[in-house]
Amino acid sequence: VEATFDYIEQTDEKINAFITLNKTDALEKADALDAAGIDPDELLAGIPLGIKDNIVTKGLKTTAASHILDNFEPVYNATVMDKLDGQKTITVGKTNLDEFAMGSSTETSYFGETHNPWNLTKVPGGSSGGSAAAVAAGEVIAALGTDTGGSIRQPAAFNGIFGIKPTYGRVSRWGLMAFGSSLDQIGVLSRSIKDSAIILNAISGHDDHDGTSATEAVPDFTKALGQDIKGLKIAVPKEYMDKGIDADVVKAIQAAIKTFESLGATVEEVSLPYTKYAVPAYYIIASSEASSNLQRYDGIRYGFRAKDVKTLEDVYVRSRSEGFGDEVKRRIMLGSFSLSAGYYDAYFKKAAQVRTLIKNDFDQLFEKYDLILGPTTPTPAFGLGEKVTDPVTMYLNDILTIPANLAGIPAASIPAGFSETGLPIGVQLMAKKMDEMTIFKAADAFE
Numbered sequence: 001v002e003a004t005f006d007y008i009e010q011t012d013e014k015i016n017a018f019i020t021l022n023k024t025d026a027l028e029k030a031d032a033l034d035a036a037g038i039d040p041d042e043l044l045a046g047i048p049l050g051i052k053d054n055i056v057t058k059g060l061k062t063t064a065a066s067h068i069l070d071n072f073e074p075v076y077n078a079t080v081m082d083k084l085d086g087q088k089t090i091t092v093g094k095t096n097l098d099e100f101a102m103g104s105s106t107e108t109s110y111f112g113e114t115h116n117p118w119n120l121t122k123v124p125g126g127s128s129g130g131s132a133a134a135v136a137a138g139e140v141i142a143a144l145g146t147d148t149g150g151s152i153r154q155p156a157a158f159n160g161i162f163g164i165k166p167t168y169g170r171v172s173r174w175g176l177m178a179f180g181s182s183l184d185q186i187g188v189l190s191r192s193i194k195d196s197a198i199i200l201n202a203i204s205g206h207d208d209h210d211g212t213s214a215t216e217a218v219p220d221f222t223k224a225l226g227q228d229i230k231g232l233k234i235a236v237p238k239e240y241m242d243k244g245i246d247a248d249v250v251k252a253i254q255a256a257i258k259t260f261e262s263l264g265a266t267v268e269e270v271s272l273p274y275t276k277y278a279v280p281a282y283y284i285i286a287s288s289e290a291s292s293n294l295q296r297y298d299g300i301r302y303g304f305r306a307k308d309v310k311t312l313e314d315v316y317v318r319s320r321s322e323g324f325g326d327e328v329k330r331r332i333m334l335g336s337f338s339l340s341a342g343y344y345d346a347y348f349k350k351a352a353q354v355r356t357l358i359k360n361d362f363d364q365l366f367e368k369y370d371l372i373l374g375p376t377t378p379t380p381a382f383g384l385g386e387k388v389t390d391p392v393t394m395y396l397n398d399i400l401t402i403p404a405n406l407a408g409i410p411a412a413s414i415p416a417g418f419s420e421t422g423l424p425i426g427v428q429l430m431a432k433k434m435d436e437m438t439i440f441k442a443a444d445a446f447e
C-alpha cells in the first residue's frame with residue numbers, strides 16, 4: 001500500500017486519475033492487516049483498489065466529479081463497498097470521471113481532465129477514465145467503474161486493459177449515484193482478466209436495497225478461466241464493421257476473429273439492423289432518467305448551495321445553475337423535454353419502443369450464438385479537446401457500447417493490439433443475460 005501511494009505521487013501529477021486519495025485510512029488498514037495476518041485464501045485482503053467517484057464511500061469524499069458535490073462526505077457505504085470491505089480490500093482513492101458519469105472522455109470533470117497514460121495528449125475515454133488510466137498506468141491493479149452506455153468498456157479499450165460491464169442486476173446499484181437507473185451497472189477494470197473475475201465474484205449478488213438486483217445465483221467466475229473454447233459460436237454483426245469504423249480497428253478485430261477461429265470457435269457474420277437507432281434512443285432514455293434522478297440536487301439536501309440567496313426559488317435555481325456543468329445541464333434539459341406532456345409520446349415512448357426492438361434482436365441472436373463480437377469503439381483514443389465542444393460527435397462515439405446497456409446484457413472489452421500510432425484497441429464480447437462466464441472463458445482463451 002505504501003508503494004502504491006509512492007508510485008501515485010510520482011505519476012498522478014501527469015495523469016490526474018484520482019480526485020481524492022485515502023492515504024491515512026488506507027495505511028492504517030494495511031497496518032492492521034499486517035498485524036492480524038492474512039490467510040492465503042483471502043485473495044483480496046490488502047489489495048489496493050481505485051473506486052470511481054460516483055460510488056459512495058462512507059466518510060470518504062464522493063463528488064461525482066461535480067462542483068455540486070465537491071465537499072460531499074457520504075454517511076453510508078455503497079453495497080459494493082461493504083462487500084469489498086468484507087474481503088479486506090484497501091481503497092486507495094476515488095477516481096476521476098465525467099461529471100455524473102455523463103461523457104466519453106473524462107473531460108467534463110470539475111476536477112480537470114484525466115490523461116491517457118499511453119499518450120498524454122489523448123483522452124482516457126469515459127466516463128470511467130480515471131479508473132482506466134489508474135490501472136493502465138500501474139497505479140492500482142484494478143478499479144471499479146460504472147457503465148451506463150459504455151463507460152467501463154470504452155475507457156478499457158482506450159487504455160489497453162480489460163473491463164467488464166456485468167448483466168444489469170448482477171451487481172447492486174445501492175450507493176451508486178444514479179444517472180440512467182435502467183442502464184447503470186457497476187463493473188471492474190483491470191490488467192489481468194483473472195483479477196476482474198475475482199473482484200466480480202466479490203461484488204456480485206442479490207441486494208434487498210436495490211429493487212432491480214437479480215436473484216440468480218452467482219457462479220465462480222474464475223472457474224471460466226483456462227478452458228477450451230472449441231465449438232463456441234460467435235456472431236459478428238456487419239453493422240459493427242461498417243464504413244464508420246477506423247481501418248486500424250477493423251484490422252485488429254479481423255485479427256481477433258482469426259485468433260478465435262484458430263482456438264476452435266466458429267465465427268459468422270450476422271446483422272443487427274437497429275444498431276443505428278441505438279444512440280438516439282439511448283440519449284433520450286438516459287437523459288430522461290438523469291433529469292429525474294438529478295432533481296435531488298436542490299441546494300438543500302446535499303452539497304453545494306449558492307451564496308446570498310433570497311428566495312426558495314433562488315436556492316434551487318442558483319445552486320443548480322452554479323453547481324452543475326454544461327454537459328449535465330444539457331442532459332437535464334434534453335431529458336425534461338423528452339418527458340414533458342407534449343413530447344413524451346414522440347420522444348421517450350418512441351425511444352422505449354426502439355429499445356425493445358434492439359433487445360429482441362439480441363435475444364434472437366443468442367438463440368443461435370454464444371457470443372457477439374465486434375470492436376469496442378469506432379476509433380482508438382481521440383485527442384483531448386477534439387470532441388468536447390461537439391456533443392453529437394461525442395455521443396456517436398458510443399454506438400458500439402450502448403446496445404448492450406439497452407438490452408441489459410453483459411459485455412466486456414479485451415485488449416486486441418494497437419493502432420499504427422501506438423494506441424490500444426479493444427475487442428468487445430457480449431453474451432446473453434447472466435452469462436458472464438462465457439465472456440470470461442472466451443476472453444481468457446483469447447488473451
Ligand code: GLN
Nearest residue numbers: 101102103148149150151
Ligand atoms: N458516454 C455515454 C454518456 O455520455 C455513457 C456514459 C456512461 O456509460 N456512464 O452517456
